[in-house]
Amino acid sequence: MSELSAVAHRAVEAATAAGASDAEAYVSRESGREVRVHGGEVESLTAAVQTGVGIRAWSGHRVGYAYGTDLSEAGVAEIAARAAEAAEVADPDEFAAPPQPAEIEALPGLSDPSVAEWEASRLAELALTVERTALASDPRLVGVEQAVYADAAEQVAIASSTGVAGEHETSTCYAYLQALAEGEGARETGLGFGLARGPRDLDPEAIGAEGAQRALEMIGAGKPESRSCPVVLDATVAASFVGLVGGGLGAKAVQRGRSPLAGRLGEEVASAAFALHDDGREPDGPASAPFDGEGVPRRRTALIEGGRLRSYLYDTYTANREGGASTGSAARGSYRSLPSVSTSNLVVAPGSHSFEQLLAEAGEGVFVNDVAGLHSGVNPVTGVFSVGASGRIIRDGQLAEPVREFTIAGELVAMLSAVSAAGAQPRWVPFGGSVSTPPLLIAEMAISGS
Numbered sequence: 001m002s003e004l005s006a007v008a009h010r011a012v013e014a015a016t017a018a019g020a021s022d023a024e025a026y027v028s029r030e031s032g033r034e035v036r037v038h039g040g041e042v043e044s045l046t047a048a049v050q051t052g053v054g055i056r057a058w059s060g061h062r063v064g065y066a067y068g069t070d071l072s073e074a075g076v077a078e079i080a081a082r083a084a085e086a087a088e089v090a091d092p093d094e095f096a097a098p099p100q101p102a103e104i105e106a107l108p109g110l111s112d113p114s115v116a117e118w119e120a121s122r123l124a125e126l127a128l129t130v131e132r133t134a135l136a137s138d139p140r141l142v143g144v145e146q147a148v149y150a151d152a153a154e155q156v157a158i159a160s161s162t163g164v165a166g167e168h169e170t171s172t173c174y175a176y177l178q179a180l181a182e183g184e185g186a187r188e189t190g191l192g193f194g195l196a197r198g199p200r201d202l203d204p205e206a207i208g209a210e211g212a213q214r215a216l217e218m219i220g221a222g223k224p225e226s227r228s229c230p231v232v233l234d235a236t237v238a239a240s241f242v243g244l245v246g247g248g249l250g251a252k253a254v255q256r257g258r259s260p261l262a263g264r265l266g267e268e269v270a271s272a273a274f275a276l277h278d279d280g281r282e283p284d285g286p287a288s289a290p291f292d293g294e295g296v297p298r299r300r301t302a303l304i305e306g307g308r309l310r311s312y313l314y315d316t317y318t319a320n321r322e323g324g325a326s327t328g329s330a331a332r333g334s335y336r337s338l339p340s341v342s343t344s345n346l347v348v349a350p351g352s353h354s355f356e357q358l359l360a361e362a363g364e365g366v367f368v369n370d371v372a373g374l375h376s377g378v379n380p381v382t383g384v385f386s387v388g389a390s391g392r393i394i395r396d397g398q399l400a401e402p403v404r405e406f407t408i409a410g411e412l413v414a415m416l417s418a419v420s421a422a423g424a425q426p427r428w429v430p431f432g433g434s435v436s437t438p439p440l441l442i443a444e445m446a447i448s449g450s
Contacts, residue, residue, distance in 0.1 A: 004029060004157035005167050007071050011055050012159050014080035020057035020087055022098045023080070024160035026293065027053045027071075028335045032152040033120065037127045038144065045120055052335040057083035058098055062090040067336050095320040099294045101163035107281055107290040107298075111169040112198025115153050123149050126204050127175060133208025134179040134192070140219065141212050145178035145189065151199065156289070164295035172286045174430060175202050181215035188221065188402075190214025191236070191370070195286060195428050214369065217392065221402035224393060224449040230365035230420075231408065231445040232358050232394065238348070238437045239429035240374050242276065245412060246343040246433060248380065249278075249303055249311075250329070251318035260383030260413055261309060269309045270416035274440070275349035276304040278313060280328055285345030287434035293332035293339035301327045304416070315341045348437035351422030358423055358441045360397035366447055367392045367399060368408060383412035386448075406449035418443045 008025040015023030029051040036043045053076060054067040064086025068079040131147040151173035159165050176193035192211025194202045233241070248259035255262075261269060270276075280298025282288055291297050294316055302310040314322075315330035318341055331342035353361070368391040377387035390404035410418075423438030 002157060002167055004155055005159065005165070007053060007076060008157045008159035010073065011053055011076045011080050012161050014077045015055055015057045015084050016161055018081040018084035019059070020084040021060060022058040022161045023083070024056045024098055024164065024294070025053055025158065026332065026335055027157045028154060030152060030154040030334070032150065033123065034148065034150040035120070035124050035127045037124065037131055037147045040128065040131070042124045045124065050334070053079060054332070054335040054337070055080050055083040056098070056338070057087040058096065059084070059087040061092045061094050061096050062087045063093070063096040064088070064090050065338055095317055097316070097320060098160055098162050099164055099296050099316040099326065101165070102297050104166045104291050104295070104297050107168070107288060109283060110197070110288060111153065111171045112196070112201070114198035114200040115151050115171045115173060118199050123199060126199055126202065129204035130175055130177050130192070130208040133205045134177060134212040137209060137212040138181070138216055140181050140183050140216060141179060142182045142187070143180040145180060147177040149173070149175045149199070158291070158295040160295065166291045166295050168290050170289060171197050173197070173199055173202065175204065175207050177208060177211045179211035179215040181212070181219055183219035188215050188218035190216070190218065195430060218390065218402045218404065221390065221404040224366055224403040224406050224447055226448045226450065228444050228446050230362040230394070231442045231447070232362050232365065232367045233440045233442065234367065234369040234391070235427040235437050235439050236429050236431060237368050237371050238440045239435035240371060240431045241412070241415070242346050242348055242435050242437055243431065243433045244374070244378055245276065245416070246278065246346045248383065248412070249313055250341040250343070251312045251314045252341045253380070254312050255318060255321060258381050260381065260411070264309050265312070267309055268307050269413050270304050270307050271419045272307045273351060273421055274304060274416050274419040277302055277347045277349070278327070278329065278343050278345065279347050280344035282345045282347060282436070284428065285434055285436070286428065286430070287344045292328045293330040294326070296326045296328045296330065298328045298344060313341055313343060315339055343433050346433060346435045348422065348426065348435070350424050350426045350438045353421045353423050353441070355423055355425070355439060358421055358439055359394055359399065361421055362394045362441055363397055365394045366403065367394055371408070385410060385412065403449065406447055409446045409448065415442060415445070418445070
C-alpha cells in the first residue's frame with residue numbers, strides 16, 4: 001500500500017473514531033510546472049507541489065467536510081474530527097450517503113515518466129522552439145504574444161468505511177502560442193497548441209507552425225454578409241460547443257431544470273451524424289482515470305446516440321435523488337473541494353468525411369475557426385447563443401477569403417439537430433473540458449456580419 005493510501009485509511013479510521021457513522025478520505029499529491037517565453041527569452045518559470053487530504057464524514061444523513069495539508073497522525077486526526085463535528089451540525093439530507101464499493105479495473109499508461117525526467121531547461125527550450133518556429137515561418141510574422149509550456153502530475157488515493165479503496169497516477173502536459181501576423185494595415189492572431197501525457201510526445205515545431213498559419217490566414221479579413229448558411233466548425237470551436245452540451249447533461253443541472261436537455265431523456269435531440277459519449281477510460285483522454293472523485297469506477301457512457309438522448313451523468317448524490325446508480329461522473333478540483341457531477345472525456349464520434357469533403361458539402365458558407373465570449377454568450381438554461389466568430393468564407397466548396405467580427409447565433413439542441421456530417425479526423429482539445437472531436441458541418445446557422 002502506498003503512502004497516500006495509508007493516509008486515506010488512517011483518516012477514515014480517525015473520522016469513525018470521532019463519531020462519524022461513515023467516512024471517506026481523498027488524498028492527492030499534485031506537482032505542476034509552467035514556462036512562459038517571449039522574445040527568445042524565458043519570461044517566467046514556476047513550479048508548485050501541493051499535498052493534502054479531504055475527509056467527508058456522515059452522521060446518518062448529515063454530511064460534513066474538512067481538509068488540510070498536515071498528513072501526520074495528529075494532523076489527520078484533527079481534520080477527521082473537524083469533518084465529524086461538521087456532520088453533527090449539518091442539515092439532514094435523505095440523499096446524502098457514502099458511495100458503495102465496486103471493483104476498480106486498473107488503467108495503465110496514464111502517467112508519462114518524461115514529465116519527471118525533463119529538467120526545466122529542456123522544457124524552456126521546448127517553449128522557445130515553439131516561438132522560434134512560428135517567427136521563422138514568414139516575414140509577416142511580427143511577434144508572439146506568448147508561448148507557454150505547462151504540465152501536471154498527480155497521485156490520488158481514496159478509501160472509505162464502506163470498503164471503497166483505490167489509487168492511481170496521471171500526468172498531462174500542453175504547449176501553446178498566440179502568433180501575431182501583420183499585413184494590410186492590421187494585426188491578426190493565431191493559436192497553435194498540443195496536448196500529451198508528457199513533453200516527449202509534444203511536437204513544438206508543429207505547434208509553432210499551426211499558430212503561424214492560423215495568423216497568416218487571417219490577414220486581410222473583412223466581414224461576411226449577414227445570412228443563414230452552412231457552417232463548418234473547426235475542431236477547436238466544435239469542442240467548445242460540445243463542452244457546453246456536456247455541462248447541460250450533468251444531473252445536477254438537469255434536476256434543477258437549468259439545462260436545455262432537462263426532461264428529454266429518450267427524445268430525439270440531434271441528427272444521426274452526431275454521437276457523443278463520456279468516456280472516463282479512454283486511453284488518450286487527458287481526464288481518464290480508473291475511478292472518479294468518489295472512488296466509483298469510471299466507464300464509457302453513451303450520452304447521444306442515434307440522434308436520441310441516452311443518459312445523463314450522475315455522481316452518487318444525484319443518482320440517489322433518482323433511485324439510480326452513479327455513472328462514475330464525480331469530479332474534484334483538488335482535495336480541498338467536495339465531489340460534484342462533471343464530464344470526464346467527451347468524445348464525439350468521427351464520421352467519414354475528410355475536411356475537404358466537409359467544405360465541398362457546405363458549398364457556399366463559412367468556416368469558423370475561432371469564437372469569442374462563448375460562455376458569456378450562451379444561456380445555460382435555454383441553450384440560446386450568440387457569439388463573436390472569425391474564420392474563412394467557403395466558396396464553391398473551398399476555403400476563400402478570411403472574415404472576422406461577425407456573430408453566429410442559434411440554440412444548442414437545434415444546432416445538434418442540424419449537424420449533417422462529422423469529419424474523419426478527431427482532435428483532443430482542452431477547451432470546454434477534455435474533448436475529442438472532429439470538425440462538424442452544420443447544415444444551417446445564422447451569420448450576422450455586414
